Amino acid sequence: xxxxxxxxxxxxxxxxxxxxxxxxxxxxxxxxxxxxxxxxxxxxxxxxxxxxxxxxxxxxxxxxxxxxxxxxxxxxxxxxxxxxxxxxxxxxxxxxxxxxxxxxxxxxxxxxxxxxxxxxxxxxxxxxxxxxxxxxxxxxxxxxxxxxxxxxxxxxxxxxxxxxxxxxxxxxxxxxxxxxxxxxxxxxxxxxxxxxxxxxxxxxxxxxxxxxxxxxxxxxxxxxxxxxxxxxxxxxxxxxxxxxxxxxxxxxxxxxxxxxxxxxxxxxxxxxxxxxxxxxxxxxxxxxxxxxxxxx
Numbered sequence: 001x002x003x004x005x006x007x008x009x010x011x012x013x014x015x016x017x018x019x020x021x022x023x024x025x026x027x028x029x030x031x032x033x034x035x036x037x038x039x040x041x042x043x044x045x046x047x048x049x050x051x052x053x054x055x056x057x058x059x060x061x062x063x064x065x066x067x068x069x070x071x072x073x074x075x076x077x078x079x080x081x082x083x084x085x086x087x088x089x090x091x092x093x094x095x096x097x098x099x100x101x102x103x104x105x106x107x108x109x110x111x112x113x114x115x116x117x118x119x120x121x122x123x124x125x126x127x128x129x130x131x132x133x134x135x136x137x138x139x140x141x142x143x144x145x146x147x148x149x150x151x152x153x154x155x156x157x158x159x160x161x162x163x164x165x166x167x168x169x170x171x172x173x174x175x176x177x178x179x180x181x182x183x184x185x186x187x188x189x190x191x192x193x194x195x196x197x198x199x200x201x202x203x204x205x206x207x208x209x210x211x212x213x214x215x216x217x218x219x220x221x222x223x224x225x226x227x228x229x230x231x232x233x234x235x236x237x238x239x240x241x242x243x244x245x246x247x248x249x250x251x252x253x254x255x256x257x258x259x260x261x262x263x264x265x266x267x268x269x270x271x272x273x274x275x276x277x278x279x280x281x282x283x284x285x286x287x288x289x290x291x292x293x294x295x296x
Contacts, residue, residue, distance in 0.1 A: 015098045015204065021163075021170045022094040024130055025154065028146040029053070029088055034081035037072065041203075041249040042094045043104075044072040046080070047127075049120040051088030055080040055113065062113050064088075066120060071112045074099060074203060075234065075241060089144075091127045093170060100200045107177055117180040126173045133157065133166040194221050195233035202238060206245045209269050212238045247283040250276070254288055255295035261288045 022042045029051075046055075052065045057078030064070060066088070072078065074096075082088050097103065108114055116123070124144065132138040134155035157163050201215045215238060216223040230238045246268040253264045265276035280288050 015200075016101045018098065019101075019103075019167070019171060019174070020096040021130075021167045022096060023154070024091070024093040024127060024170070026091045026124070026127055026131075026144055027089065028144070029082035029090070031087045032082060032084045033087060034079060036077075036079040038077050039075050039244050039248050040072070040094070041074060041206075041245055041252070042096050043074045043099075044092060044094045046070050046072075046090045046092045047116065047120075047123050049089045049091065049124055051086045052083040053081055053088045054083075057112065064113065068113060068115050071104070071108050071114075073104075073112075075199065075245065091123060093127075093130075093173070095170065098200050099203060100196060103174060103178070107181060114181070116177075118176060122176070123173075126169075126176065130166055130169045130173070133162050133169065193229065193233065194219055194226060195229045198226055198230055198238055199234065199241070202242050202245065205269075206242055206249070207267055207269055209271055210242070212242070243279065243283070246270070247280060250280060250288070251284065251291065254292040264288070 026049075047069045048064055048066050050066050052063070055062045055064055055070045055078070057072065057076055062070070070080070121143075128138040128141055128144075134157055135153075157166055197219050198215050201218060202210070205215075212226070213223050216226045219226065227237050227239075230236075230241070234241060236244070250264050250268045253259060253267060254261075257264075259267070261277065262273040265271075265273040268276070270276035270279070277288055280291070284291055286294070
C-alpha cells in the first residue's frame, strides 16, 4: 500500500486554503511606465525579472529591483513605476483568496516586498507553464522576447478543464515559492484581529446582500466597535469598504462580460438593479451602461 494522507490543512477553515486564478501576465515595460491602481477585489503579486522601478502604497515608496516581488492585497490602492534608465520586466498574477490564508503570512510576513530565492529563470518558466494552458507557443520557450509578442495578447480561459489546469499550475508556483523562501513557522500564523476577520468576511460575502450588522454578529463584536477597529486598520469603515469592493468588481464585470446590468447587480449583492445603478453612478460618475460603452 502506498499513498499520502493527513494533509496539513485546517479542515475547520477550508476557505483559508482556497485559491482561484483571476489573470496573469508578463510585461517588458517602457522607460518610466507607470500604473496607478484603486481597490481591486483580488490579490496581486508582481515578480521583477529584470530592471528596476518603484512601488508606492500606504504613503510609503519602495525602490525595487530584479529578484524582488511586491504584494498588493485585495482592497488596497497605490502605484508603481518603471525606472527611466533600467525599466523593469515583471510577471504578475492576480487571484482570489481568503486574506487570512497562511500563504500570505508565510511568504510576506508583515511586509509587502520580499527578496526572492528562486531564480528569475525558474519564475519565468513557471509563468510560461500557466500561459501554455491557452497558448501553445509557450510550451517550448526559453525566454520572453517582446518583439515576438507585440501588443497585448491575452487569451480568455473559457473551458472548465483548462480553468482547473491553469489554477493547478498557479498552485505549483505558490508551492515552489513557499518551498524556496525562508518560510516562517506555522506558529506565526496566529489569530488575526476583528478587523482582518471582518475584511475576510466581506471579501467572501460581498456578492450577497450582506449587512455590516451581520458581519459584526458573525464575529461576536458590536458594530460600532467593528467600525472603529476596521477604520483604524484599513482607513475606511466596513460599509465604505464593502461598497467600494462591490463597485470595483461590478466595473470589472461590465468591462469584461456581456452580462445584463441586472445580473451584475445581483452578482455584487444588490437585489434592486436601480439601487445598484444609483450607487454605481455615485461612485464612478457615469451610469453602468455608459461605463460599459467607454470600456468596450
